Each structure stands twice: as C-alpha cells, then as structure tokens.
Amino acid sequence: MKISLIQLDIAFGKPEANYVAAEHKIRQAAATRPDCLILPELWTTGYDLTRLDEISDPEGQITKDFISGLAREYGINIVAGSVANKQAAGITNSMFVFGRNGGLAGEYSKLHLFRLMDEHLYLQPGEDKGLFSLDGTLCAGLICYDIRFPEWVRAHTALGAEVLFISAEWPLPRLSHWRALLISRAIENQCYVVACNRAGADPANIFAGHSMIIDPWGDIICEAGESEEILSGVIDLQKVREVRQQIPIFSDRRPELYT
Numbered sequence: 001m002k003i004s005l006i007q008l009d010i011a012f013g014k015p016e017a018n019y020v021a022a023e024h025k026i027r028q029a030a031a032t033r034p035d036c037l038i039l040p041e042l043w044t045t046g047y048d049l050t051r052l053d054e055i056s057d058p059e060g061q062i063t064k065d066f067i068s069g070l071a072r073e074y075g076i077n078i079v080a081g082s083v084a085n086k087q088a089a090g091i092t093n094s095m096f097v098f099g100r101n102g103g104l105a106g107e108y109s110k111l112h113l114f115r116l117m118d119e120h121l122y123l124q125p126g127e128d129k130g131l132f133s134l135d136g137t138l139c140a141g142l143i144c145y146d147i148r149f150p151e152w153v154r155a156h157t158a159l160g161a162e163v164l165f166i167s168a169e170w171p172l173p174r175l176s177h178w179r180a181l182l183i184s185r186a187i188e189n190q191c192y193v194v195a196c197n198r199a200g201a202d203p204a205n206i207f208a209g210h211s212m213i214i215d216p217w218g219d220i221i222c223e224a225g226e227s228e229e230i231l232s233g234v235i236d237l238q239k240v241r242e243v244r245q246q247i248p249i250f251s252d253r254r255p256e257l258y259t
C-alpha cells in the first residue's frame with residue numbers, strides 16, 4: 001500500500017484559500033497513484049478558533065463533498081485530515097475518511113482537547129473510536145494530542161487496528177515529543193503509524209512538519225522536513241503480522257489487572 005502525506009501550510013482562517021491549495025496538492029499527489037492520501041489537522045481553518053462560528057464547515061458537508069469527489073475521481077482512499085465540523089450541539093474537530101468509490105468509510109472527532117491551544121474553550125470533544133476499514137485493513141484515525149494517550153491508541157489496536165492515521169498541527173518546540181511519541185505508539189502497538197503534520201506558522205505557533213511513516217518495529221520509513229512537502233512511503237501489512245508473531249504482546253497482555 002503506497003501512502004502519500006500532504007504536509008500543507010494552512011492559511012489562517014481562510015477556508016476558500018485552503019480548499020484551493022489542498023486541491024492542487026491532492027491532484028499533484030494523486031497523479032503519482034498512491035493507494036491512500038492523508039491531510040493535516042484543521043486544514044481548512046487552522047487554529048482560528050475565535051472565528052470558528054463563522055468559518056467552520058456546517059455538518060462537514062463542504063469538506064465531505066470536496067474530498068468524496070476527489071477520492072472517486074482518482075479511485076484512491078483519502079484520510080481527510082480534520083476540519084471544524086459545525087453541528088447543532090457544537091463544533092467538533094472531525095476527521096472524515098473516504099474510500100476509493102467516494103463513499104464515507106469512517107468519521108472520528110478528536111477525543112482529547114488540547115488546552116495549551118484553547119481547544120477546550122471552542123470545541124466539543126468526540127465520544128467514539130475512530131476505527132475504519134481501507135481496502136480490507138482495519139485502521140484507526142487519531143488527531144494530534146491523542147497520541148499522548150497510549151490507552152486510547154491501545155483501545156483501537158486491541159480491536160485489531162493495524163495502521164494508525166494521525167493528523168496534526170504539532171508545534172516545533174515539542175518536535176522531540178512528536179517523534180518519540182509516534183515511534184513509541186508504533187513499537188508498543190506493533191502497527192504502522194502514518195502521521196501527517198502541518199508546515200508553516202500561525203499567529204501563535206510555528207509548526208514542526210516532520211510528517212512520517214513508522215513501521216511496526218519502530219523504524220522510520222520516511223520523514224519530511226519542516227516545509228511544505230508531499231511525502232510518500234510504502235507499507236507492507238505482512239510486517240504487522242510478523243512482528244506480532246515474534247513478540248506476542250497482544251496475547252501476553254493482562255488487561256484484567258490494569259485498572
């Protein structure tokens with residue numbers, strides 16, 4: 001499975017400009033015929049949280065129509081990062097996943113809101129797991145701060161997820177945490193980690209880039225720099241089974257003693 005990560009810069013609070021830029025990059029990446037594309041967190045608005053009421057996507061419909069059309073046109077899977085999704089009960093930070101036929105394959109709203117960037121003041125947390133199937137492989141969607149919660153990640157891999165798709169807006173001062181946490185989640189869950197961060201800066205933060213794909217042994221398959229970039233790598237799902245057979249942590253767990 002070839003995966004392309006679209007490490008975008010994001011125009012602060014300007015959805016129209018971001019849809020145009022994303023379409024250009026998605027078409028550029030799709031021309032190289034990947035099986036799957038992934039975008040960063042909140043790629044339509046950035047962290048312009050005070051204006052979310054005005055610029056968020058009602059029911060995520062604009063994003064769903066936009067991504068669904070591109071997935072169908074190119075016959076690829078698209079993990080559409082996340083967008084501010086405006087519903088009657090509030091705004092969530094939601095990831096939508098589309099299959100090759102343009103159908104919605106999954107949906108996940110960020111469970112852990114990040115106080116350091118004021119998410120808890122403007123967003124509602126999700127309540128459900130982000131499991132979905134792509135080309136017959138069970139995958140999980142996670143958003144940025146979620147990677148600091150190993151028990152949440154495990155809740156997905158204990159159910160059989162073999163690939164974690166992570167969309168992020170992770171700031172540069174914590175780049176060492178980003179790399180260490182992603183590698184740890186791959187090793188401890190013996191799964192692939194596909195993590196797409198943003199590039200560039202907003203009024204409050206400079207972002208780290210360094211999107212990457214990590215294999216179930218914890219080795220980095222590919223890693224971007226700090227600037228905008230389309231990064232591609234190939235994952236071999238057989239490797240998940242091999243590593244899980246070699247060190248059988250899922251059958252050696254003692255969950256009855258963990259609470």
Ligand SMILES: NC(=O)CCC(=O)C(=O)O
Pocket residue numbers: 041114117143144145146148168169170171174177
């Ligand atoms: N957008 C986010 O959730 C950022 C999380 C982050 O920076 C962290 O250190 O955790």
